[in-house]
Amino acid sequence: MAVTDRRDPATKQIVLFKNMTTGPIAIMTTAAGAPINRHDTVTLNKRLIFNEFFMDTLTHIVRERIPERVVHAKAGGAFGYFEVTHDITDICKADLFSKIGKRTRIAARFSPAGTDRGGLDTAREARGFAVKFYTNDGNLDFVGFNTPMYAYKDPLLFTTFTRAEKRNPVTNLLDPNMLWDFILSRPETFHFFLIILCDRGIPDGYRHMPGFSIHTYQVANKHGKSYFVRFHFLTDQGIKNLKTDEARRISGLDPDYAIRDLYNAIANGNFPSWSVYIQVLTEEDVKNAGFDVFDVTLILPLDKYPLRPVGKMVLNKNPKNYFADIELLAFCPGNLVKGILGAPDKVFEARRLNYRDAQYYRLGGNFHQIPVNCPRHKAFPYNRDGQPPVHGNMGGIPNYYPNSFNGPVPFDEENAAELIQIYQDEPDNYQQARELYMNExxxxxxxxxxxxxxxxxxxxxxxxxxxxxxxxxxxxxxxxxxxxxxxxxxxxx
CATH class of the missing domain: 1.10.10 (Arc Repressor Mutant, subunit A)
Structure with missing residues (x-):
């Protein structure tokens, strides 16, 4: 049992629900809406197949689990807003940055990268830092990490990396031989693993954890001129981490330590926030950098490309139902908006496929119609049918494009920029890792x-x-x- 105190709304949630109601909230029904008679709540000496309550509940429980994410399976999450505090319209025309003071609703999900869904929040590993912006122009998804760099440059290594850090197929145990074999075979990974192995490797809950886009995004202003940026989400609570022995002690008391901490902070009105910054490069900066600024295994030096403030991210609302709000929350790096073109590196290109494919497998072809994934305005795709939810299934609107019958049509964007194409060399294996170890x-x-x-x-x-x-x-x-x-x-x- 987790150690709790009087300021622990997570533990008291079901008690709080009772205190907010005056009695049973409704007559119990089957999923089809039929009221359930009290005598149907006992099955002894009765024919089971004729008891619809029995049939309804028993057949549903074996279908209550959906496929677990292969990575980032366990997570905490919450909702809130992003507010613009500084003008960046000179470099990016995205609507969510259009004016100081503008607020955009967000959903955030924080997750240990390799931990299984029932694992420890205090494992030594990287954390995912994913934010969905419900903008006026559709959803924008940033799928970042709490490390400013990533492990590999060639996306073909995703399956190797994932399998090496997961369980041995024979013993079903985590196997350090597999992980170290991978690290030593790909030296560029150690810049990433230095962060995990140092004091920053176990964040003290999600509120005290920074986030980074890892990719260098191409953005464009209203004139069609392109710039290149990396996003930084710096925690206003201050960065705090756990030492190895402290993390082990906590894991024995509360394996859900980070999820509980986030939930309780928000429930108690202590809303966590992050200041959002960008590093900005021009096309000339990219050409003259002297290294591949799109290499996700490298950082962009802050002394050369200083942080520019953008806004504030605040989480002020807990999920009403974890499964509906966080487990079904689906991110896709291809969810972009006008003015943000994505990143030209191969890892980003592969993630555009990989995340979408994962959501199709886990949630079905209509995962965008699950409420937590819906854009804030009505969407008009030419997609029909398939696994629910389909809602109105677009009613009588034509289901093919182009058509002559007033179906949805594309818009014309003035001064539209196109994502650049780049050539990427083999990764730089040691320089920044050496500088990190020596200087920081x-x-x-x-x-x-x-x-x-x-x-x-x-x-x-x-x-x-x-x-x-x-x-x-x-x-x-x-x-x-x-x-x-x-x-x-x-x-x-």
Missing amino acids: FSPEERQRIAENILITLVSVARPLQERAVKFFEFIHPDLSNKVLRGLQANNTH
């Missing part, structure tokens, strides 16, 4: 990084340990020596 980590944090590496590395096969020691030499000899001494002290083989 204190001596104490460097020691803790080595200790966190050893937690899993001591149990892997000796050839992988030897490769790891050589690998860390390219990052920094200090890291390699710390790991080597740790392995020798453990003398595991």
